[in-house]
Amino acid sequence: MSEHAAVKECDIRGPWPEEVDATFFEQAGRNFGATVAGGSFAGFHPATVVVGGDGRASTPALRAALQGGLLAEGVDVFDVVGATPTPALYWIRQVLAAQAVAIVTASHSPPHWNGLKVMNGPLPPTPAEVEALDVAPPPRREAGRRHAIGNVVDTYVAARIAPFAAAGLPGLEVVVDPGGGCMAGVASRAFRELGAAVDALHDELDPAFRQRHPDCAVPKHLAELAARVPAVGAAMGVAFDGDGDRLAVIDDRGRYVPAEKVAMLLVEGPLAVRPGDVVVLDIKASMQLERAVARRGGIPVRMKSGHAYMKRAVIERGAVLGSEVSGHLFFGALSGIDDPLHAALALARWQAGGDVPLSARVDALPTFHLSPDLRLRIADAEIDALLDSLPARFPDADVERIDGVRLVWPDGWLLARHSITEAACTLRFEGADADALATIGKRFVAGYPALAAALDAAMAKS
Numbered sequence: 001m002s003e004h005a006a007v008k009e010c011d012i013r014g015p016w017p018e019e020v021d022a023t024f025f026e027q028a029g030r031n032f033g034a035t036v037a038g039g040s041f042a043g044f045h046p047a048t049v050v051v052g053g054d055g056r057a058s059t060p061a062l063r064a065a066l067q068g069g070l071l072a073e074g075v076d077v078f079d080v081v082g083a084t085p086t087p088a089l090y091w092i093r094q095v096l097a098a099q100a101v102a103i104v105t106a107s108h109s110p111p112h113w114n115g116l117k118v119m120n121g122p123l124p125p126t127p128a129e130v131e132a133l134d135v136a137p138p139p140r141r142e143a144g145r146r147h148a149i150g151n152v153v154d155t156y157v158a159a160r161i162a163p164f165a166a167a168g169l170p171g172l173e174v175v176v177d178p179g180g181g182c183m184a185g186v187a188s189r190a191f192r193e194l195g196a197a198v199d200a201l202h203d204e205l206d207p208a209f210r211q212r213h214p215d216c217a218v219p220k221h222l223a224e225l226a227a228r229v230p231a232v233g234a235a236m237g238v239a240f241d242g243d244g245d246r247l248a249v250i251d252d253r254g255r256y257v258p259a260e261k262v263a264m265l266l267v268e269g270p271l272a273v274r275p276g277d278v279v280v281l282d283i284k285a286s287m288q289l290e291r292a293v294a295r296r297g298g299i300p301v302r303m304k305s306g307h308a309y310m311k312r313a314v315i316e317r318g319a320v321l322g323s324e325v326s327g328h329l330f331f332g333a334l335s336g337i338d339d340p341l342h343a344a345l346a347l348a349r350w351q352a353g354g355d356v357p358l359s360a361r362v363d364a365l366p367t368f369h370l371s372p373d374l375r376l377r378i379a380d381a382e383i384d385a386l387l388d389s390l391p392a393r394f395p396d397a398d399v400e401r402i403d404g405v406r407l408v409w410p411d412g413w414l415l416a417r418h419s420i421t422e423a424a425c426t427l428r429f430e431g432a433d434a435d436a437l438a439t440i441g442k443r444f445v446a447g448y449p450a451l452a453a454a455l456d457a458a459m460a461k462s
Contacts, residue, residue, distance in 0.1 A: 029069020
């Protein structure tokens with residue numbers, strides 16, 4: 001793996017300018033440009049890259065450096081002008097049939113961070129392909145050409161509302177919170193054009209995210225939205241992250257709906273999963289989501305966490321849906337794009353078409369008995385030893401090695417894996433009921449008494 005701290009398994013992300021700066025992005029652009037120029041894929045225009053980015057203060061300079069590197073390798077750049085939601089950039093890339101896309105964004109990360117997401121050809125990058133962005137760049141080639149692309153948001157919104165235009169959302173009251181990110185002025189517009197009554201929070205682009213953290217997967221970041229929904233009598237609230245590719249939902253009673261329950265609502269409602277449909281699930285997702293898919297005859301397939309891993313699995317397996325615990329929702333009908341606006345509109349249309357409150361639908365779902373991610377602060381060697389010993393320590397469990405080690409019993413499971421963001425072991429477990437959850441936790445401690453203190457510390461922080 002690259003020694004550069006900003007190079008992650010699925011993308012590049014880190015503080016600006018300490019870990020990501022113009023020099024690094026020019027180098028990444030040249031490396032990615034050389035890769036794009038060196039190969040082609042059926043159905044894509046060769047040596048073409050769509051470039052866009054979010055609204056962070058550092059994005060324009062990093063975009064310019066990235067484009068300079070791409071153009072130096074002889075590829076043609078379609079430069080999408082202005083801050084643009086990540087799903088809209090993936091969508092316009094499909095429309096243009098460009099070979100690749102490069103997006104300057106730190107997604108849900110803190111305001112002073114920035115990063116880069118890339119995709120070349122039909123599939124997301126592997127960790128090795130991300131790492132290849134951080135090497136000595138190749139000799140320079142001939143110069144490429146830049147083409148400015150405007151009005152992407154208008155056409156993107158039109159495309160996203162089209163499936164719901166016949167019935168619309170007349171009279172539905174919804175609170176929309178883009179948090180000052182790329183969905184500012186975009187999601188609210190889509191809802192209004194479908195006839196919904198929209199109350200919008202933080203609906204102007206804010207490069208500094210002064211009013212709300214860009215991570216919408218943390219319930220405390222949505223306290224204002226959670227209070228606003230019942231205060232105005234709205235049917236639901238929807239929130240988006242910094243680059244607009246994650247969704248969070250608040251029900252009519254002001255309660256945060258966990259990502260897995262949002263996916264369960266889609267499976268049982270607007271998506272209407274049918275027998276034989278494949279649904280890709282985050283390795284960390286609740287067994288209740290897995291069971292909801294199976295009840296409808298669908299085929300649940302677990303996958304390693306990370307948007308690139310999830311998107312690749314959705315595309316390769318022809319899945320109808322992919323659900324990541326962080327709030328990414330990938331749709332087979334959109335060629336694997338993780339588009340929270342599509343998900344939000346689908347849920348809203350389902351609500352507008354009936355008289356059952358969203359809170360009642362949520363309450364009808366099974367109760368989760370699931371731990372949060374528990375980070376054990378132990379050395380890499382200790383983590384490796386733990387992962388190696390788990391199957392022998394618990395011989396009565398089925399063993400999965402999709403990501404770390406997952407032990408599965410009839411009444412629950414336990415997952416241990418290396419954290420991809422820090423030096424720690426991530427532990428998560430679930431039981432069919434409260435007693436089963438407690439039993440699995442106690443069995444782990446009994447098997448590894450030396451880790452009891454680390455587990456207690458992780459529980460105290462969760």
